[in-house]
Amino acid sequence: MSLKLEEKAISSKQQFEPLIVAFCCNWCSYAGADLAGTSRLNYPANIKIIKVPCSCRVSPNFVLRAFQRGADGVIIAGCHPGDCHYSTGNYFTRRRFTLFANLLEYVGIEREKFKIEWISAAEGNKFATVMNEMLDSINKLGPSRKLRDGRWIRQQ
Amino acid sequence: MIRVKITPNNKQSQLQYIREISGVNINKCIQCTKCSAGCPASARMDILPHEIIRLLQLGQVEKIFHSKSIWNCASCFVCTERCPRNIDIARLIEAIRLTIIRQPGKSKFKPDDVPGIIDDKMPQQVLVSGFRKYNR
Amino acid sequence: MPRIGAFVCWCGTNIAGTVDIEQVVQAVSEMSGIVYVKDYQYMCSEVGQNLVKTAIKEWQLERVIIASCSPRMHENTFRKAAKAAGLNPYLVEVANIREHCSWVHKNKEEATKKAIALIRAAVAKASLNTELIAKEIDVENRALVIGGGIAGIQTALDIAEAGYQVDVIEKSPSIGGKMAQIDKTFPTLDCSACILTPKMVDVASHPNINLYTYSEIESVNGFVGNFEVTIKQKARSVNLEKCTGCGICTEKCPSRKSKSEFDEGLRTRGAIYTPFPQAVPNVPVIDREHCLKFNTGKCGICEKLCPAGAIEFGQEDVLVTKKYGAVVVATGFDIIDLDKFGEYQYQNHPDVLTSLEFERLTNAAGPTAGKFIRPSNNKRPEKVVFIQCVGSRDVSSRGKSYCSKICCMYTAKQAMLIKDKYPDIEVYVFYIDVRTPGKNFDEFQRRAVEEYGVNYIKGMVGKIFPAGDKLIVHGVDSFTGDTLKIEADMVVLAAAAQAKPDAEVLGRKLAISTDTNNFFTEAHPKLRPVETHSAGIYLAGACQGPKDIPETVAQAGAAAAKVIGLLSKRKLVSNPCVSVVNEDLCNGCLSCLKICPYDAIAAKELATNNHGITSKRIVAKVNEALCQGCGGCTVACRPGAIDLKGFTNKQITAEVDALCH
Numbered sequence: 001m002s003l004k005l006e007e008k009a010i011s012s013k014q015q016f017e018p019l020i021v022a023f024c025c026n027w028c029s030y031a032g033a034d035l036a037g038t039s040r041l042n043y044p045a046n047i048k049i050i051k052v053p054c055s056c057r058v059s060p061n062f063v064l065r066a067f068q069r070g071a072d073g074v075i076i077a078g079c080h081p082g083d084c085h086y087s088t089g090n091y092f093t094r095r096r097f098t099l100f101a102n103l104l105e106y107v108g109i110e111r112e113k114f115k116i117e118w119i120s121a122a123e124g125n126k127f128a129t130v131m132n133e134m135l136d137s138i139n140k141l142g143p144s145r146k147l148r149d150g151r152w153i154r155q156q
Numbered sequence: 157m158i159r160v161k162i163t164p165n166n167k168q169s170q171l172q173y174i175r176e177i178s179g180v181n182i183n184k185c186i187q188c189t190k191c192s193a194g195c196p197a198s199a200r201m202d203i204l205p206h207e208i209i210r211l212l213q214l215g216q217v218e219k220i221f222h223s224k225s226i227w228n229c230a231s232c233f234v235c236t237e238r239c240p241r242n243i244d245i246a247r248l249i250e251a252i253r254l255t256i257i258r259q260p261g262k263s264k265f266k267p268d269d270v271p272g273i274i275d276d277k278m279p280q281q282v283l284v285s286g287f288r289k290y291n292r
Numbered sequence: 293m294p295r296i297g298a299f300v301c302w303c304g305t306n307i308a309g310t311v312d313i314e315q316v317v318q319a320v321s322e323m324s325g326i327v328y329v330k331d332y333q334y335m336c337s338e339v340g341q342n343l344v345k346t347a348i349k350e351w352q353l354e355r356v357i358i359a360s361c362s363p364r365m366h367e368n369t370f371r372k373a374a375k376a377a378g379l380n381p382y383l384v385e386v387a388n389i390r391e392h393c394s395w396v397h398k399n400k401e402e403a404t405k406k407a408i409a410l411i412r413a414a415v416a417k418a419s420l421n422t423e424l425i426a427k428e429i430d431v432e433n434r435a436l437v438i439g440g441g442i443a444g445i446q447t448a449l450d451i452a453e454a455g456y457q458v459d460v461i462e463k464s465p466s467i468g469g470k471m472a473q474i475d476k477t478f479p480t481l482d483c484s485a486c487i488l489t490p491k492m493v494d495v496a497s498h499p500n501i502n503l504y505t506y507s508e509i510e511s512v513n514g515f516v517g518n519f520e521v522t523i524k525q526k527a528r529s530v531n532l533e534k535c536t537g538c539g540i541c542t543e544k545c546p547s548r549k550s551k552s553e554f555d556e557g558l559r560t561r562g563a564i565y566t567p568f569p570q571a572v573p574n575v576p577v578i579d580r581e582h583c584l585k586f587n588t589g590k591c592g593i594c595e596k597l598c599p600a601g602a603i604e605f606g607q608e609d610v611l612v613t614k615k616y617g618a619v620v621v622a623t624g625f626d627i628i629d630l631d632k633f634g635e636y637q638y639q640n641h642p643d644v645l646t647s648l649e650f651e652r653l654t655n656a657a658g659p660t661a662g663k664f665i666r667p668s669n670n671k672r673p674e675k676v677v678f679i680q681c682v683g684s685r686d687v688s689s690r691g692k693s694y695c696s697k698i699c700c701m702y703t704a705k706q707a708m709l710i711k712d713k714y715p716d717i718e719v720y721v722f723y724i725d726v727r728t729p730g731k732n733f734d735e736f737q738r739r740a741v742e743e744y745g746v747n748y749i750k751g752m753v754g755k756i757f758p759a760g761d762k763l764i765v766h767g768v769d770s771f772t773g774d775t776l777k778i779e780a781d782m783v784v785l786a787a788a789a790q791a792k793p794d795a796e797v798l799g800r801k802l803a804i805s806t807d808t809n810n811f812f813t814e815a816h817p818k819l820r821p822v823e824t825h826s827a828g829i830y831l832a833g834a835c836q837g838p839k840d841i842p843e844t845v846a847q848a849g850a851a852a853a854k855v856i857g858l859l860s861k862r863k864l865v866s867n868p869c870v871s872v873v874n875e876d877l878c879n880g881c882l883s884c885l886k887i888c889p890y891d892a893i894a895a896k897e898l899a900t901n902n903h904g905i906t907s908k909r910i911v912a913k914v915n916e917a918l919c920q921g922c923g924g925c926t927v928a929c930r931p932g933a934i935d936l937k938g939f940t941n942k943q944i945t946a947e948v949d950a951l952c953h
Binding site: 187 | 635681685686687688690691724725750751752753754755766767768769770773775
Binding site: 128 | 362363364365388390391392393395396397398399402403405406409410413799800803805807808813825826869887889890920921922923924926927928936939941944945947948949951952
């Protein structure tokens with residue numbers, strides 16, 4: 001059993017398939033991702049989206065949890081500042097995660113691995129571009145091991 | 157009337173070269189003719205700037221190579237400035253010129269021609285830069 | 293673990309083309325809690341929905357997972373189906389394996405894997421779902437229409453006819469908008485004022501319609517069914533009730549320097565003025581910037597002359613706050629500034645006009661009383677050149693990337709009107725493409741060419757040089773490759789239509805989004821063309837994108853129908869996904885209170901009885917009617933006492949875990 005797991009770990013080293021969790025606001029970025037879909041724009045399958053009502057619903061705990069459970073990158077996407085469906089939600093996101101990004105960098109998670117982006121419902125193109133760029137930079141940086149639960153094993 | 161084949165195969169590489177060194181996407185053109193209408197050198201052109209782009213779209217590179225127009229373009233950039241589709245036409249024409257003179261034996265300016273055109277008023281620099289650009 | 297049923301949709305080949313359904317079904321059936329898995333070609337069809345309903349009953353499903361298109365598309369459909377089968381609709385979760393998976397990935401293996409992961413996340417979330425019960429909220433029985441152009445007028449009339457109260461807000465002193473400025477309408481060539489002014493009068497006299505002219509939106513609060521709007525009524529300096537509209541004041545005003553906005557600056561007006569004779573309301577307004585009384589303190593002639601004593605220099609801006617159930621935005625469009633198009637000499641030469649100026653010039657009620665003359669020398673022009681696409685289809689920084697849609701038709705109309713009245717005038721139209729889709733539109737444009745002999749030239753104008761009293765137009769005919777030189781007397785520029793410059797500001801007040809060109813965005817480009825993403829706010833007319841009159845009227849009617857549909861409900865079902873406070877955990881710091889944009893959280897005093905000793909402490913309390921469910925408070929809460937129903941901390945964490953599986 002343990003041998004098998006090791007094999008798996010080795011193969012994962014050879015072919016690094018990053019895991020990226022995206023928190024998308026229901027009104028802008030989730031719709032932007034839908035638009036990317038309707039426009040058949042390609043972005044990597046490594047990105048998996050979680051819907052939240054507003055980007056301000058995303059707690060730093062969720063981000064930490066994702067890194068702990070094996071995510072190589074986390075992205076929070078919300079409406080453009082000023083366009084929040086709930087008037088001011090994304091301002092809180094901006095403030096909270098500017099601080100939080102500093103903390104993450106301090107504990108050793110590179111800036112490229114945690115991003116906040118403003119993507120409106122009309123910006124399917126931007127959604128795909130942002131996701132492609134995110135994957136590129138994470139591919140360059142390699143797997144994220146800081147904060148990771150030691151028992152976690154990458155499934156391929 | 158000769159029927160022409162769109163993008164004759166033997167001209168593919170030259171077309172590709174023009175696209176590459178100019179960096180211009182010729183498919184953006186909607187043939188509004190604004191470039192030709194504003195061109196101050198159009199009176200001396202046998203093919204107008206918008207027609208050059210159309211011929212490029214059709215792959216008729218040969219026709220452009222044989223035209224006077226590309227050598228009459230003064231690179232004043234009025235076309236580039238006014239193009240509603242953000243096409244850098246002046247750059248495209250420069251790319252065509254370079255494509256021609258970079259062909260072996262196609263130097264536009266040969267040392268033998270110098271005595272014929274030289275006079276007291278011509279600055280040395282013109283000759284030097286002329287050689288740099290048009291002689292290979 | 294609740295009993296979960298999963299339904300995987302093929303969506304024809306939309307999903308099944310890139311996702312291996314069989315493999316997905318196999319993987320899903322192995323997930324914990326899953327007792328039933330079913331795949332079907334079109335889950336949203338009636339047959340598909342029935343599959344869900346029967347499975348819920350037969351397998352006693354407690355949670356339902358639908359792996360299909362975006363929840364923005366069909367979540368409601370499946371929630372309704374679940375409800376019909378006796379399951380609480382909020383126990384349904386949708387895994388988006390179309391927009392977020394099959395449509396964006398090409399590799400079948402990868403897409404299948406991702407689909408499984410997405411479904412796993414949905415299963416994890418759903419197993420933590422709880423039954424939620426939506427509350428009912430009252431609907432205010434009145435609608436607000438922003439903008440008094442043809443779009444606003446039509447919307448207001450339609451809503452008022454259905455028996456609901458409507459308020460119309462218009463920024464300028466009179467309703468009527470752009471249509472009032474236009475001379476004739478295409479393709480029938482009937483007079484614009486003749487069909488518009490009766491409608492304007494209808495608006496003014498309708499018992500259900502209340503007009504706020506010379507007013508602007510100050511702020512908007514609230515939500516669908518219960519908007520609270522503050523309207524700023526700018527000081528008109530004339531009493532609306534007392535004024536009889538006799539017009540003596542406007543005639544005798546000694547200040548004559550201001551340019552008439554209605555006549556596009558082609559004529560001057562007094563500082564006290566009525567925009568045009570058929571204005572509704574027919575009450576003048578004082579332009580305080582140019583009024584001698586306001587600038588020097590001396591004058592007041594209008595006050596002395598007014599037989600009704602309606603002039604009130606002391607008037608101040610008034611703020612009115614009212615409640616509305618629905619809002620329709622019908623703010624219209626503008627044409628672009630031609631500052632950046634120096635080659636057309638618009639700034640330098642009086643005979644170079646915009647199309648809207650041309651409309652005023654040929655209008656019988658316009659500055660020349662309908663006489664077609666050159667503004668420079670008051671002589672009749674002999675050659676007129678029209679230039680289309682000035683700033684339209686222009687991706688450079690000078691113009692707009694879109695086609696303004698109306699220019700081809702109105703240029704044909706204007707050219708035809710000239711030829712009709714003065715067949716000896718030569719008319720040229722420079723165009724890039726002629727685009728005339730629409731009922732009788734192409735026939736109309738062809739008539740201009742075939743019957744009236746308008747010279748259409750495919751090509752653009754490079755530059756216009758003024759020479760003597762002529763305008764030398766340099767252009768190209770792209771078909772022949774000939775360069776042309778036309779000695780014109782007048783040039784008319786079909787300037788691009790653009791969104792109102794303050795559209796973005798209004799959008800922010802209303803919390804509705806604008807696109808890259810500042811036009812308001814509709815909720816769905818095909819299926820929800822008049823709704824915005826904010827419930828209860830609708831769009832009509834050119835504020836959503838360039839439109840001609842018939843389209844505007846059609847959209848106005850559609851928006852009115854939506855409003856009537858909303859107002860006809862006495863109660864609305866509110867979103868049950870609201871915040872909830874765990875009073876045992878709450879320490880009363882009230883950080884949440886400061887964050888809430890809706891003032892939905894208040895402090896509450898809680899009496900606790902601890903072994904006979906009663907003590908009081910403060911906790912937060914959520915007003916469920918006001919809470920919109922953004923969840924901002926949940927993150928701000930230090931002890932973690934607030935959670936958001938439907939998106940609880942546990943649920944989102946479970947989703948993260950499932951995705952990182």
